Amino acid sequence: MTERSNQSVRRAFKLVDELAENGPRGVSELADQLDMPVSTVHDYLQALIATGYVTKDESAYKTTTRFLEVGHRQCHRLEVFKAVRDELETVAEETGEHATLLIEEDDQAVIVAVQEGPDAINLFAYPGARMPLHATAPGKAMLAHMPTERVTDIIDRHGLVEVTPQTVTDPDVLFDQLEDVRSQGYAIDVGERIAGMVCIAAPILDKNDRIRGAICVCGPRSRLDEDRRSEIADVAQRAANVTQVNLDYV
Structure with missing residues (x-):
């Protein structure tokens, strides 16, 4: 061309x-x-x-709406989308909050599917919405399972933009957080992308331990205290594990 x-x-x-x-x-x-x-x-x-x-x-x-058609077709081609559909609905029902599936594409976190629980607030989250990996719980969940060289390259290309005053902008702090994610099995952000919101995300890995996406639950900080965060993390991790098993049969 x-x-x-x-x-x-x-x-x-x-x-x-x-x-x-x-x-x-x-x-x-x-x-x-x-x-x-x-x-x-x-x-x-x-x-x-x-x-x-x-x-x-x-x-x-x-x-x-032709773009909507293109987006839906692409979603349905994604193995992780097929593997997570029922689980995402369950997560939203169990937590009552806003549940999403995200993948990494072109160094960004991209929403692929959304389910709203009975208590979910309107986040204006929609399939196709993009956000920085470092400023979101699902982004950190995915970064934690990428090679260190890949994470460094992403930081070099895009920097660590401050989305809110709570966003991590220091690479050393980010790498420490990614180590915590690998250790505890989930990621969390408290107002790092949306002020007043807490988001908790579990990584979705395939049988070869490759990162395929993340399941995320978001709710207002006033509702998600420490005990509630632990409960939601358990729900997200269980759903991610079931999705991992489902990926073997997609």
Whole structure:
């Protein structure tokens, strides 16, 4: 592929990202936001409309549900998604909280599936949402079972961005936490990504001890005291273990 073709693809996806992030926009508004000529933006939008991934509503352009279709198809191709579906529902019911399955992709933690228990608060968590590995319990659960060289490379490429004042930004502290995760079998973050929330996550390993994802439970700090955190960690670990067994039969 030529550099010109690469640039065209990048520009098209910049338009898609802008529409997905900020909602319907007009041509001029998109051109200003992305610092692109109006005529170029118009041409890309027409091409995206032709593919069915963008549509026009009066004078505004927006993404279509084709992306939802693509995402669902990809989820159902994931072995870990097939292996965890029933367990995730059980976790949400037993804890009453917000339960998610996450995987690592392109050095980020990505939500693949969501289940809400009867007491779950609205976290605006949805399949496809991405977050830094170091700032989340599921991210740490996965980092703990990656080779040290891989973790170091991720830190070198992306740094340890402070998401909240509680986020770990010191590599030495992070590596100490990852050692604790391996020792206790689960990870925890207290307000490191979302202020006031506690998240507890158990890693999902396959029979070769390769990390395949993490099961995470999140709830408000006021409800998740020390005793409650221990109970939830047990539930998440049991579910991760069952998922590991299920992976052998997917």
